[in-house]
Amino acid sequence: MRTQKLRSKKRSSPKNAFYAQSGGVSAVINASACGLIETARKYPDKIAKVYAGRHGIVGALTEDLIDTSLESRATIRGLRHTPGGAFGSARYKLASIDKNRAQYERLIEVFRAHDIGYFFYNGGNDSMDTAHKVSEIGVQLGYPIICIGIPKTVDNDLAVTDCCPGFGSVAKYIAVSTREAALDVLSMARTSTKVFVLEVMGRHAGWIAAAGGLAGEKTRDPPHIILFPEITFDRTRFLAKVEQSVENSGYCVVVVSEGVRTADGKFLAEAGTKDAFGHSQLGGVGPVVAQMTQDAFGYKFHWAVADYLQRSARHLASKVDVEQAYAVGKAAVELALQGKNAVMPVIVRRSSKPYRWSIGEAPLATVANQEKKLPRAFITADGFGITAACRRYLLPLIGGEDYPPYIRGMPAYVALKGRSVPRRLKQPFVV
Amino acid sequence: MRTQKLRSKKRSSPKNAFYAQSGGVSAVINASACGLIETARKYPDKIAKVYAGRHGIVGALTEDLIDTSLESRATIRGLRHTPGGAFGSARYKLASIDKNRAQYERLIEVFRAHDIGYFFYNGGNDSMDTAHKVSEIGVQLGYPIICIGIPKTVDNDLAVTDCCPGFGSVAKYIAVSTREAALDVLSMARTSTKVFVLEVMGRHAGWIAAAGGLAGEKTRDPPHIILFPEITFDRTRFLAKVEQSVENSGYCVVVVSEGVRTADGKFLAEAGTKDAFGHSQLGGVGPVVAQMTQDAFGYKFHWAVADYLQRSARHLASKVDVEQAYAVGKAAVELALQGKNAVMPVIVRRSSKPYRWSIGEAPLATVANQEKKLPRAFITADGFGITAACRRYLLPLIGGEDYPPYIRGMPAYVALKGRSVPRRLKQPFVV
Numbered sequence: 001m002r003t004q005k006l007r008s009k010k011r012s013s014p015k016n017a018f019y020a021q022s023g024g025v026s027a028v029i030n031a032s033a034c035g036l037i038e039t040a041r042k043y044p045d046k047i048a049k050v051y052a053g054r055h056g057i058v059g060a061l062t063e064d065l066i067d068t069s070l071e072s073r074a075t076i077r078g079l080r081h082t083p084g085g086a087f088g089s090a091r092y093k094l095a096s097i098d099k100n101r102a103q104y105e106r107l108i109e110v111f112r113a114h115d116i117g118y119f120f121y122n123g124g125n126d127s128m129d130t131a132h133k134v135s136e137i138g139v140q141l142g143y144p145i146i147c148i149g150i151p152k153t154v155d156n157d158l159a160v161t162d163c164c165p166g167f168g169s170v171a172k173y174i175a176v177s178t179r180e181a182a183l184d185v186l187s188m189a190r191t192s193t194k195v196f197v198l199e200v201m202g203r204h205a206g207w208i209a210a211a212g213g214l215a216g217e218k219t220r221d222p223p224h225i226i227l228f229p230e231i232t233f234d235r236t237r238f239l240a241k242v243e244q245s246v247e248n249s250g251y252c253v254v255v256v257s258e259g260v261r262t263a264d265g266k267f268l269a270e271a272g273t274k275d276a277f278g279h280s281q282l283g284g285v286g287p288v289v290a291q292m293t294q295d296a297f298g299y300k301f302h303w304a305v306a307d308y309l310q311r312s313a314r315h316l317a318s319k320v321d322v323e324q325a326y327a328v329g330k331a332a333v334e335l336a337l338q339g340k341n342a343v344m345p346v347i348v349r350r351s352s353k354p355y356r357w358s359i360g361e362a363p364l365a366t367v368a369n370q371e372k373k374l375p376r377a378f379i380t381a382d383g384f385g386i387t388a389a390c391r392r393y394l395l396p397l398i399g400g401e402d403y404p405p406y407i408r409g410m411p412a413y414v415a416l417k418g419r420s421v422p423r424r425l426k427q428p429f430v431v
Numbered sequence: 432m433r434t435q436k437l438r439s440k441k442r443s444s445p446k447n448a449f450y451a452q453s454g455g456v457s458a459v460i461n462a463s464a465c466g467l468i469e470t471a472r473k474y475p476d477k478i479a480k481v482y483a484g485r486h487g488i489v490g491a492l493t494e495d496l497i498d499t500s501l502e503s504r505a506t507i508r509g510l511r512h513t514p515g516g517a518f519g520s521a522r523y524k525l526a527s528i529d530k531n532r533a534q535y536e537r538l539i540e541v542f543r544a545h546d547i548g549y550f551f552y553n554g555g556n557d558s559m560d561t562a563h564k565v566s567e568i569g570v571q572l573g574y575p576i577i578c579i580g581i582p583k584t585v586d587n588d589l590a591v592t593d594c595c596p597g598f599g600s601v602a603k604y605i606a607v608s609t610r611e612a613a614l615d616v617l618s619m620a621r622t623s624t625k626v627f628v629l630e631v632m633g634r635h636a637g638w639i640a641a642a643g644g645l646a647g648e649k650t651r652d653p654p655h656i657i658l659f660p661e662i663t664f665d666r667t668r669f670l671a672k673v674e675q676s677v678e679n680s681g682y683c684v685v686v687v688s689e690g691v692r693t694a695d696g697k698f699l700a701e702a703g704t705k706d707a708f709g710h711s712q713l714g715g716v717g718p719v720v721a722q723m724t725q726d727a728f729g730y731k732f733h734w735a736v737a738d739y740l741q742r743s744a745r746h747l748a749s750k751v752d753v754e755q756a757y758a759v760g761k762a763a764v765e766l767a768l769q770g771k772n773a774v775m776p777v778i779v780r781r782s783s784k785p786y787r788w789s790i791g792e793a794p795l796a797t798v799a800n801q802e803k804k805l806p807r808a809f810i811t812a813d814g815f816g817i818t819a820a821c822r823r824y825l826l827p828l829i830g831g832e833d834y835p836p837y838i839r840g841m842p843a844y845v846a847l848k849g850r851s852v853p854r855r856l857k858q859p860f861v862v
Contacts, residue, residue: 025618034553055621069829084614091623176842178741180458183515183844187456190486192522196739213840286736305717308734310629315747318840365855398840409749409829410645411607413614 002020014046015117017336020053021152022092022123022130023166023269026166027173029152032122033086034079035329036150037075039069041076043077051114051421056090057130058120061103061429063110065421078414080326081404082277083314086416091431094130097137099116104137106429111138113424118146118336122329124153124164128344129368135342137217149344149364152325154311156207159370160362163345163397165328167313170231171211172398173313174200174255176304182222182253191252195242196253198223199286203259206230206374208310211424212255213386214394218311222253224384226249227289229259230374231383233268238289241298246299255402256285257337307379319400324357330360355396445477446548448767450499451484451491452583453523453554453561456516457597457602458745459756460583464517465510466760467581468499472507477768482545482852487521488552492534492860494541496852500783509845512835514745516846523862524557526562526762528745535568537860538688542569542576544855549577549767553760554583555557556594558777561565562798566773579763580775580795585742587638590801591793592777594828596759597742599752600629601641603829604744605631608737609646612683613653616733620682625722626673627684628734629654630717635816637805639741645825654685655815658720660690661805662814664699669720670727672815677730687716698749720741746842750831756786762790786827 019036022030033052039045052066053059059066066087068076079086094103107273109190112120128149134145151158154169178198185196202208206228216222227233245252260268269285290301324347331345342364350356373390378390404411450467453459464483471478482801483497484490490497497509497518510517525534544552552562557724559580566578582589587598590731609629616627633639647653655676658664691699700716721732755778762776773795809821817825835842 025615035715056588058621080616087462088621089618090621091619173842174496174747175840177740177744179770179841179844180745181739183513184456184739184743187452187516187520187574188522189490190519190521192566197433198740208450287715302738304738304740305736306740308612308615309629309735309737309740313608313614314611315607333670334850395839400840403832403834406832409603409606409825409831429436 014044014048016048017050017118017119017120018111018116019050020056020061020086021085021089021123022056022121022127023089023313025089025155026152026154026311027083027169027317028165028322029122030042030079030082030086031120031322031325032150032329033212034076034166034330035326036120037076039330039333040354043333043337043352047118048120051116052087054336054418056092056226057090057094058090059088060107060110063113063425063429064422065114065419067231068417069418075414075416077383081314081402082413083239083312093126095132097133104133105141107134108138108141108143112143114246114421116145116183116392118148120148120150120332122150122152124155124158125367125371127290127371128364128422132364132368135364139315146336146341147364148336148340149367150328150332151344153203153206157201157205157372159372159397162349162357162414163319163324163347165325167207168312168318168397169316170201170208170310170323171214173310173316174208174211174317175214175398177317178223178253178255178305180211182215185251185253185302191301192300194246194251195250195290195293197286197290197301197303198255198306199211199284200255200257202257202312204229204260204371204373206257208373209257210378210390211394211398214391214398220249223255224249224252225254226385227254227256227260228379228383229257229261229375231379233262235292239292242293243297244296250406252293254289256289258285260285277318305390314404314413317402319402320355320397322402325360335361352392352396355399369400445475445479447479447546447623448481448483448549448551449491449542450481450551451553452516452518452520453558455585455742456519456520457583457585457742458514458600458748459753460516461510461513461515461598462753462756463581463596464759465507467551467764468507470761470764474764474768478549478764481546483518485849486519487523488520488554489521489523490769491541493539494544494860494862496545496845498833498852501757501850502847506845508846511753512578512745513844514743514770515857517723517726518696521724527562535564537637539569539572539574540856543574547576547854549579551581551763552737553581553583554588555589556800556802559795561797563712563773563795563799564713566795571728572730576738577767577772579767579771579794580778581763582775582777585639586633586636587797588636588803590798590803593780593788594755596600596756596780597696598638599634599749599755599828600744601639601741601797602645602825603746603749604741605642605737606771606829607653608647608661608685608749609643609684613646616682616684620635625677625730625731626721626732627682628717628721628732629686630715630734630736631686631688633688635802637690640688641805641817641821642825642829645822645829654686655680656685657662657681657816658685658687658691659805659810659814660688660692662810664691664693664721670723673724674728677728685720687720689716691716699807710809739809742810745835745844748833749779749829750833751786751828753833758790766792783823783827784831801833
């Protein structure tokens with residue numbers, strides 16, 4: 001009797017969960033991890049341990065798992081204010097099931113070996129596709145697993161969700177940095193720099209570039225020009241606008257997306273910037289457009305490329321963004337415990353003014369591989385600015401500050417112990 | 432009797448003061464203006480009005496003066512948290528008196544026309560030289576004027592003073608940004624970016640680059656490499672160090688000063704980065720060294736150029752820096768009222784741990800045209816890092832946070848009314 005009870009208890013014992021970060025990281029992806037782990041810890045009868053993939057899905061394939069149960073409460077809490085991907089992320093897209101069935105089978109093999117019943121995948125479009133496929137292959141291989149996507153992308157290009165955790169903080173950073181740099185240029189323009197160019201991320205969608213528009217509030221406020229990937233670059237029109245700004249305001253501030261293209265579809269960054277060895281990776285689009293203004297008018301220019309600074313700037317995170325990042329991590333666990341599968345929590349906007357939002361859900365199939373571009377109605381008729389509708393959309397997302405704690409002048413970001421779960425499989429897997 | 436009393440009162444009526452911002456601006460130069468104006472307003476019997484040069488000394492030459500007495504107390508107070516140069520700055524170095532005596536005579540003419548008895552000049556090495564010359568020419572032309580320099584430079588290269596207002600905030604920004612970006616790179620390095628390069632300011636002195644070193648605390652912490660203008664760039668040694676970092680840590684973070692030079696004395700930024708038109712202004716040193724690592728090892732890289740973002744980032748100012756900037760503005764007025772002339776208030780370090788400082792003074796002649804480089808003892812033997820002595824020097828300067836107020840997610844920086852003082856001279860002056 002006693003033995004049988006124990007056995008049946010063992011049989012119904014809670015499954016472990018697997019969590020992985022995917023793709024480019026953000027200032028708040030760890031806040032999602034924090035929300036997920038803190039919530040999972042509240043349900044020990046349903047989720048035993050949360051194992052995280054070291055370097056994302058690569059960690060699952062290579063059976064390189066981090067045992068998050070060995071991390072202290074303080075460390076997990078500290079993830080909320082720590083940028084980057086604390087578990088390691090990966091740019092690693094699984095091929096289609098037809099093309100590389102072995103990868104999917106390996107995933108299931110690892111999950112089976114570690115008694116994993118939940119797959120939480122924190123990423124963008126591609127990752128939602130992967131999470132969707134994993135849920136399908138699990139069923140096919142007789143190992144059903146609950147798969148929940150957790151939205152993350154600084155690019156804000158995920159479908160269905162009103163916005164993506166990670167974007168609000170980049171938006172705030174770019175808006176504030178543009179305002180600050182513009183004050184600098186304004187100071188100097190009489191005798192020195194007339195044109196300042198800030199290059200921002202967003203290879204396919206202009207959301208981050210649009211956020212630069214929040215730096216200004218009145219018509220002639222900087223930035224005077226935003227160059228979006230959604231608008232074909234026209235050198236003549238651009239230069240005319242620069243000249244007009246310098247004549248009207250004495251200076252010109254340009255925010256340019258790395259994804260700006262010319263009429264032939266090529267990235268502007270590739271146009272005429274080869275070094276002595278013929279490489280074209282050198283130099284971004286920022287220096288290219290800055291140089292154009294000097295060639296045309298002789299203006300002295302400066303340019304900045306924010307690159308990783310913009311997406312790791314936890315010191316200037318949007319409070320709304322941090323809260324939403326935490327909320328989608330928490331909701332992922334709650335959805336899983338409700339028995340939902342192949343879904344992703346989404347941010348639903350209830351109202352813009354005052355800003356109200358709640359968490360909804362969307363089937364992964366509706367999110368996977370979609371790409372949400374900046375609507376044309378968010379860009380002014382001349383193609384160089386943002387409209388009032390865009391401003392209404394963006395402004396709530398940069399709302400509030402959420403400063404990390406500081407020790408001796410520096411932010412106290414946490415580092416994990418990152419202890420490995422002992423391997424159970426004999427066969428290694430090469431990725 | 433009554434008439435005579437009035438007359439004598441008029442004769443001894445307080446003089447006006449002239450204030451100007453000079454050279455590249457900073458996140459805290461306006462805090463110095465705030466300290467100066469708030470202090471001057473406490474002594475209406477000694478200083479009548481503070482007139483500011485619109486765009487620095489250019490405003491004095493062209494008789495384009497801003498009447499700061501028309502700005503509200505709230506606006507002046509708001510200067511303390513507003514980056515850039517609120518009155519406009521100028522890159523405009525007065526020639527030597529022999530070469531361009533007319534400029535100096537014009538200055539005195541404008542000062543005489545506006546009853547200006549105090550000249551406050553907020554800038555770097557060059558500006559201290561100018562302030563010194565103005566005090567001399569005033570005596571020569573029979574218009575004695577009290578000339579006080581106010582230290583400002585993000586480069587931290589002014590002599591005598593222990594540090595320069597403006598530097599602490601850039602240092603904090605670069606240290607924090609390096610730490611944040613390094614967390615990002617660490618996340619991605621397994622499958623993506625292995626080398627990250629951050630280009631920072633400091634054409635002649637490596638103080639700002641050194642501040643990047645504060646991002647790490649233990650031996651293998653990033654940044655793994657700092658490239659200083661004080662150390663001749665050696666491609667072979669640099670690449671060996673990059674390879675070693677990637678092998679040991681999986682990635683490599685490099686902070687590079689824009690002023691790094693090769694053995695032939697040329698800026699590294701000029702080495703082999705010409706665009707299709709043969710221009711060499713394109714691209715900074717950041718992309719150059721990043722590309723080198725790819726050429727040598729095939730590493731995927733990212734690079735950022737902080738440019739004006741670093742020196743305008745008031746959102747992340749050092750509290751110590753803000754306090755010192757305010758203090759030197761205040762001290763400038765106090766020195767003037769003590770009858771001191773041709774001096775500059777300096778920061779005196781009383782102790783590093785705990786950090787204690789006070790305000791001293793130095794004759795302009797000892798500061799003018801000097802340049803304080805990073806001591807060799809602050810750079811590690813291999814030339815790629817900072818020593819414990821450097822850390823002891825730098826750490827107090829980034830101490831404390833001093834956040835600006837925010838409204839709807841954006842910092843509430845102030846703008847001046849900037850009303851002009853009516854012109855009194857008939858002759859225009861062309862600069």
